[in-house]
Amino acid sequence: MPSHSHLASRPRFMPPLPFHVALLLFAFALAPALAARAQAAHAHVRNVAGRSLLIYSIDVEGGQSTLIVSPSGASLLVDAGWPDNNGRDAQRIQAAMRDAHIARIDHVLVTHYHDDHVGGVPDLVRRVPIGAFLDHGDNREDSAATRANYAAYLKAIQGHPRRILHPGDTISIPGLDAVVLTADGQHVARIPGVTPRPNAYCAAEPRWPADPSENARSMGILLTFGRFRFLDLGDLTGAKEIAMVCPANPLPPVDLFLVSHHGMNLSNSRALVDAIHPRVAIMNNGARKGGSPEAWERVHQSPGLQDLWQLHTAEGSGAAHNSPSALIANPSGAPDSGYWIKVEARANGSFSVTNQRTGETRRYPRP
Numbered sequence: 001m002p003s004h005s006h007l008a009s010r011p012r013f014m015p016p017l018p019f020h021v022a023l024l025l026f027a028f029a030l031a032p033a034l035a036a037r038a039q040a041a042h043a044h045v046r047n048v049a050g051r052s053l054l055i056y057s058i059d060v061e062g063g064q065s066t067l068i069v070s071p072s073g074a075s076l077l078v079d080a081g082w083p084d085n086n087g088r089d090a091q092r093i094q095a096a097m098r099d100a101h102i103a104r105i106d107h108v109l110v111t112h113y114h115d116d117h118v119g120g121v122p123d124l125v126r127r128v129p130i131g132a133f134l135d136h137g138d139n140r141e142d143s144a145a146t147r148a149n150y151a152a153y154l155k156a157i158q159g160h161p162r163r164i165l166h167p168g169d170t171i172s173i174p175g176l177d178a179v180v181l182t183a184d185g186q187h188v189a190r191i192p193g194v195t196p197r198p199n200a201y202c203a204a205e206p207r208w209p210a211d212p213s214e215n216a217r218s219m220g221i222l223l224t225f226g227r228f229r230f231l232d233l234g235d236l237t238g239a240k241e242i243a244m245v246c247p248a249n250p251l252p253p254v255d256l257f258l259v260s261h262h263g264m265n266l267s268n269s270r271a272l273v274d275a276i277h278p279r280v281a282i283m284n285n286g287a288r289k290g291g292s293p294e295a296w297e298r299v300h301q302s303p304g305l306q307d308l309w310q311l312h313t314a315e316g317s318g319a320a321h322n323s324p325s326a327l328i329a330n331p332s333g334a335p336d337s338g339y340w341i342k343v344e345a346r347a348n349g350s351f352s353v354t355n356q357r358t359g360e361t362r363r364y365p366r367p
């Protein structure tokens with residue numbers, strides 16, 4: 001018969017646990033409950049978002065940073081803004097991430113190696129967990145500044161997967177279709193599901209100068225979420241726009257157009273802008289960068305355009321070449337708070353645009 005002497009000899013009451021052990025046990029006991037609560041809160045947020053696609057045009061003062069978050073929480077960041085300024089642009093990206101309830105970015109796409117696009121990558125890598133980097137391959141612009149940008153980029157992304165994309169490639173984002181239209185100076189001739197059409201706007205198009213810079217090598221993408229389409233061509237310049245959309249245009253009409261190259265006059269030819277027939281455009285200009293009156297006018301006059309939103313008042317243009325202040329996130333005279341423009345799109349093609357500064361939202365019903 002087994003002896004019970006050992007059990008019998010145990011004290012009736014447990015001696016008090018050392019405080020740190022008690023704390024640890026308490027934390028272990030509580031952890032699953034807290035995790036479940038956090039999960040429930042997250043699920044609630046996604047439900048409230050109502051299965052929308054989110055697009056933030058983040059104010060990086062005349063560069064590009066566009067955060068795209070699918071209804072499942074998968075994310076794509078197009079460009080990371082400028083370097084320096086104490087990590088200003090990375091912090092603005094993080095603010096948009098908090099608004100979208102994401103803690104990491106799955107893909108960072110670098111359109112090209114100018115410092116207003118790739119310059120913010122080292123700061124971002126230090127602050128944010130990132131899945132993979134997507135770009136067009138080696139820099140081939142013959143300038144010391146751009147070579148230095150490219151070297152800093154390669155150093156910053158060490159240890160991360162890197163994927164070099166070509167026109168026609170797709171980016172895997174659950175719930176969205178993202179296809180590469182332009183990269184490294186090349187472009188698609190057609191994309192799945194779209195029949196290229198003769199482009200009536202080509203005949204009147206002036207001759208655009210060849211551009212040996214990285215701008216002409218910008219990676220451009222078309223993002224499709226159900227019936228909603230968003231076009232972002234980075235800083236692609238006129239001659240490459242024309243090469244893609246003339247004489248036959250392989251692009252479908254789009255709901256939202258990120259005005260190319262911050263609204264500079266070197267980009268945004270009529271043959272492109274008129275042929276894609278955007279319902280709404282967002283211009284990521286700075287107060288004194290981009291937003292040229294000529295390009296503003298071409299976008300503003302494009303057939304069917306309902307609104308042209310701007311990240312800043314274009315200080316070099318008069319009132320006739322700026323949108324009303326309700327459509328400007330950071331207007332003239334106000335202290336620069338780096339307000340974004342936020343888009344929420346539904347799979348049925350309807351979407352809304354919110355000015356973070358005013359909190360005002362405009363709705364664009366499905367066509």
Ligand SMILES: [Zn+2]
Nearest residue numbers: 063064116235
């Ligand atoms: Zn740029």
